[in-house]
Amino acid sequence: MALLKIENLSKNFGALKAVSGVSFEVRKGQIFGIAGPNGSGKSTLFNIITGVPFSATSGAVWFNGQSISGIAAQKICHLGLARTYQRETAFDSLTAYQNIALGAVFGPGEREATGAATLEERVCRAAELVELDRARLARKASELSIFERKQLMLASALVMEPKAMLLDEPASSLTKPEIAETIRIIRNINARGIAIVLIEHVLPVLLSLSQRLLVLNHGEMLRLGAPDDVVRDEQVIAAYLGKRGARDAEAA
Amino acid sequence: MTAETVLYILVSGVVLGSLYALMAVGLALVWTTLGIFNFAHGMFITLGAYFAWTVADGNGLGWGLAAGIAFSVAALAALGCLAEAVLVRPFLKRDNLVLVAVITTLAAATFLENATLLSRGGRSKQLAPLAEGNISMFGIGLSAHEAAIVVIAPLILYSVWLFLQRTRTGSALRAIAQNQEAALLAGIPVARLYALSFALAASLAGLVGIFLGGIKFMSPSMGTDPMVKALVVVIFGGIASISGPIRAAYVIGLLEAVCIYSIGIYWTQAALFVVMIAVLMIRPTGLFGGQRA
Ligand SMILES: Nc1ncnc2c1ncn2[C@@H]1O[C@H](COP(=O)(O)OP(=O)(O)OP(=O)(O)O)[C@@H](O)[C@H]1O
Ligand SMILES: [Mg+2]
Numbered sequence: 001m002a003l004l005k006i007e008n009l010s011k012n013f014g015a016l017k018a019v020s021g022v023s024f025e026v027r028k029g030q031i032f033g034i035a036g037p038n039g040s041g042k043s044t045l046f047n048i049i050t051g052v053p054f055s056a057t058s059g060a061v062w063f064n065g066q067s068i069s070g071i072a073a074q075k076i077c078h079l080g081l082a083r084t085y086q087r088e089t090a091f092d093s094l095t096a097y098q099n100i101a102l103g104a105v106f107g108p109g110e111r112e113a114t115g116a117a118t119l120e121e122r123v124c125r126a127a128e129l130v131e132l133d134r135a136r137l138a139r140k141a142s143e144l145s146i147f148e149r150k151q152l153m154l155a156s157a158l159v160m161e162p163k164a165m166l167l168d169e170p171a172s173s174l175t176k177p178e179i180a181e182t183i184r185i186i187r188n189i190n191a192r193g194i195a196i197v198l199i200e201h202v203l204p205v206l207l208s209l210s211q212r213l214l215v216l217n218h219g220e221m222l223r224l225g226a227p228d229d230v231v232r233d234e235q236v237i238a239a240y241l242g243k244r245g246a247r248d249a250e251a252a
Numbered sequence: 253m254t255a256e257t258v259l260y261i262l263v264s265g266v267v268l269g270s271l272y273a274l275m276a277v278g279l280a281l282v283w284t285t286l287g288i289f290n291f292a293h294g295m296f297i298t299l300g301a302y303f304a305w306t307v308a309d310g311n312g313l314g315w316g317l318a319a320g321i322a323f324s325v326a327a328l329a330a331l332g333c334l335a336e337a338v339l340v341r342p343f344l345k346r347d348n349l350v351l352v353a354v355i356t357t358l359a360a361a362t363f364l365e366n367a368t369l370l371s372r373g374g375r376s377k378q379l380a381p382l383a384e385g386n387i388s389m390f391g392i393g394l395s396a397h398e399a400a401i402v403v404i405a406p407l408i409l410y411s412v413w414l415f416l417q418r419t420r421t422g423s424a425l426r427a428i429a430q431n432q433e434a435a436l437l438a439g440i441p442v443a444r445l446y447a448l449s450f451a452l453a454a455s456l457a458g459l460v461g462i463f464l465g466g467i468k469f470m471s472p473s474m475g476t477d478p479m480v481k482a483l484v485v486v487i488f489g490g491i492a493s494i495s496g497p498i499r500a501a502y503v504i505g506l507l508e509a510v511c512i513y514s515i516g517i518y519w520t521q522a523a524l525f526v527v528m529i530a531v532l533m534i535r536p537t538g539l540f541g542g543q544r545a
Contacts, residue, residue, distance in 0.1 A: 053433050073436040082437070089434050091427040093493065098423050105420050106439035156438065 001065070003028045003195050004049075004081075004164055009059030011041070011048050011219075018044040019056070020219040024212075026164065031186070031196045033210030033227065035203075037240050041219035042199045043086055046166045050076050050083055064163060078109025080163035084170065086199075088149035090141035090156070096148075097137040100126055100155050107160025126159035127151075129192075130185050147178045154185065164195040171202040183208055203241075203249050207231070215240055256391050261509045267398045269505025270405030274460045275482035276489070276497035277412055278453030284429035284491050285449045288353035292335055293457055294479030295364040296328055298472055300458025301465035302372055303327050305379050317380045321462055325455045332454030333447045335360060340446065368472040379465035397466045408459065409498055412452070416494055425449060481508075481524075488528050490538020499540050 002025035011019040019041040026032045034042050048056040052073045061068050063081055071079075082103075091099050100123045117125070127137060132151040136144060141152060150170060157165050170186065171179045183205055190196055190209075200206045206213065206227070213227040217239045223230050230236055231249040241249060275293070282290050301324075306312040308320025339356040343349050381397035382404075388394070416422035425445055428435045436442055457475070464474060481504065489500025507527065511520040531539050 050437060052436055074439050074441055077437055077439040085434070089431060091423075091430045091434070093430065094423055094426060101420070102423055102427055102435075102440065103438045106424065106441070109439055160439065 001028075002026065002062070003030075003064060004197070005062035006045075006049065007060040007062070009045070009048060009061065010057050011044050011054070012057045017219050019048060019216075022059075022216070022219075022221055024214055024221075024224060026195050026197055026212075028163070029190065029193045029195055031190055031198060031209050031211050033206045033213040034197065034199045034216065035201070035206055035213065035240065036216035036222070040216040042216055043168055044219075045216070046083055046168055046197075046199070049166065050081065052076070074106075075109070077103075077107045077160050077162065080161070081166070082107070082157035082160050082162040082164075083166035084150075084153040084157055084168055086168040086172065088146055088153060090144075090149055090152050092140065092142040094141060095137065096127075096132070096139055096141055096144060096152050097123060099141050099152055100137075100159050103156040104159045122159055123155075126155040129158060129188060130154040131181060147174055147181075150174070150182070151185070154189070158189060158194075162194060164197065165189065166197045166199075168199045169201060170198070171200055171205045179205060203231075203245065207249060257513070259390055260392050261513050262506070263392065263394055263398075263402075264512075265506030265509035266402050266502065267505070268508055269502035270401050271460050271463060271478060272481050272485050272505055273409055273498045273501035274405055274456045274463075275478050276485040276501050277409060277494060278456040279479075279482050280486050280489075280491050280494065280497045281425070281449045282453050283486065285425055286336075286340060286353075286446055288340065288350055289357075289483070290335075290450075290453070291354065291357040291479075292339070292360045292364065293357075293453065293482070294475030294477075295361045295368075296332070296454040296457035297461040297464065297475030297478055298368060298470075299331065299364065300324050300328055300461025301379060301470045301474065302368055302377075302461075303458070304462045305377055305465065305470065306372075308380060309377070311377075317382070320379070321459075324458050324462060328454040328458035329451040332451035335454065336447045336450035340450075341443065344443075365472045372472070376469040376471075377465075378469055379462060381466040382463070395467075397463075401463050405463075408456070412456070413494055413498075421445070421448070484524060484528055488531060488538055489540050490535075492537065492540070496538060496540035500538070503539070 004026040006022060006024050009019060009022045022045060036042055047054060049061050055070065063079055068076065068079065101119060104119055104122045124134065127134060130151040132148060132155055136148060141149065144152060171182050174182060179202060186196060186209055198206065198209060210227050213230045214224045215222040215230060215236050222239055223233045223236050231241065231246060237246045279293055304320035304324035307315050307323045308317045339360055340353055343352045346352060382400040383396035385396045386393050387396050387399050416426060424440045427440060428442055428445055432442060460478060461475065485501045485504050486497050488504060489496035504524065508520055508524060511523045515523060
């Protein structure tokens with residue numbers, strides 16, 4: 001059964017169709033990749049899936065068998081759905097520890113927190129899983145490096161014990177070694193049975209992680225399928241990858 | 253200028269600063285969490301004094317000042333929640349919330365002021381002081397009431413600071429102020445915390461009313477002037493952190509005391525605005541403001 005089911009989802013900003021008739025399913029524990037040119041509606045899709053800060057113009061979102069269109073925003077994470085942002089987003093004047101702790105305290109809602117783990121244990125475990133140095137936890141979020149802020153964002157989502165995570169360009173503006181580490185971190189998260197919807201421009205990340213790949217163009221679904229097939233698709237090459245990108249994808 | 257005069261100016265500045273700080277912290281809290289300016293804040297001051305008077309004074313219930321303070325603070329917390337539910341919550345989804353809130357809170361302030369005038373009359377009332385008598389220190393006389401304010405205000409401010417820095421709810425309030433979207437997706441009950449910040453701000457304003465009511469005669473419009481000052485303080489201090497307005501409050505209090513002494517009360521308000529404008533021209537985020545909290 002699908003964990004996340006998107007049905008004919010659309011979002012208009014005035015005359016602009018930012019997302020138009022998008023449908024797909026993500027199964028439990030799956031990694032589902034989303035690619036597409038700048039402005040093709042990828043981030044908007046995440047916004048309307050969570051309904052924050054705006055909801056879809058039309059269409060439906062099902063999570064864990066329940067319709068979540070129109071549900072109160074702070075309840076989304078209680079159902080087990082978490083997201084990260086394209087820009088490193090954190091509560092800047094709070095310490096990294098406090099950032100993660102907020103998710104641990106408020107995130108799971110009525111659901112059982114794992115076993116008898118204390119708050120500190122849960123925070124540290126989340127930090128460990130995203131390989132965020134424990135010594136950095138006492139720092140203000142604003143003092144962390146870009147990569148550390150990305151790790152913090154992942155830890156804050158992870159600590160809510162989600163069933164699925166929506167990751168918006170987790171590898172953007174990172175160095176090669178950091179990208180390699182990010183791939184490893186996402187694998188480790190996924191290994192805990194957490195489904196991942198992954199928006200990414202960095203092709204090697206997308207191709208090495210995704211089991212399914214969706215390419216958006218002008219808010220519409222251009223192609224959905226196995227990653228290898230999708231990157232060989234004429235239309236995808238023409239609209240997004242370009243000839244060179246296609247060769248890189250082949251190599252990756 | 254004698255040493256006594258300097259000391260006198262200093263002490264009156266600190267008394268003023270203490271009151272402004274209690275006001276400004278509440279204003280800033282609502283401002284940062286909800287993104288609106290609450291014009292009913294001054295009425296919370298007035299009602300704080302009148303509620304306390306009604307319970308404490310012999311012409312009211314006559315239960316004594318302690319009971320008056322306890323009732324007043326509790327009543328203001330409840331009133332703060334109510335104000336948020338009625339004046340702000342129905343309009344949260346609107347793009348012009350900031351503007352609507354100006355109108356609703358101003359309307360509420362006017363309504364409450366007139367209701368106070370009608371129900372309590374214009375006859376002058378005064379609250380009992382927190383402590384009786386005078387204290388003389390280093391050759392200057394100071395009422396025990398004012399001395400109590402100087403001591404109690406920082407303790408209250410410190411508690412608020414601890415609450416915001418050290419508790420989960422405090423962290424959540426700060427999180428909302430910084431990024432509401434991310435706060436919602438972290439499961440923080442934003443609407444409930446809006447009510448809480450209103451309640452906290454109203455209680456603090458109520459205390460200011462109680463303190464003021466022991467210094468001068470109460471009137472239904474007694475909160476207006478402190479609210480304007482608190483607004484100056486918040487803008488002057490910036491809202492990057494809660495300590496900005498607190499520090500600014502004491503600076504403004506001292507400045508005001510100096511102005512009153514040197515150029516007279518008549519020009520003081522104007523002088524404060526000139527200083528504020530000058531500061532904002534040099535530091536647009538306020539005297540103690542970095543980036544937004
Ligand atoms: N709040 C908004 N109001 C109006 N238009 C918007 C809004 N948010 C996004 N858009 C528009 O919707 C389109 C899709 O934007 P979106 O951010 O979803 O693209 P994206 O695929 O995430 O791009 P990128 O790869 O650059 O992150 C763009 O044309 C953008 O300008
Ligand atoms: Mg995007």
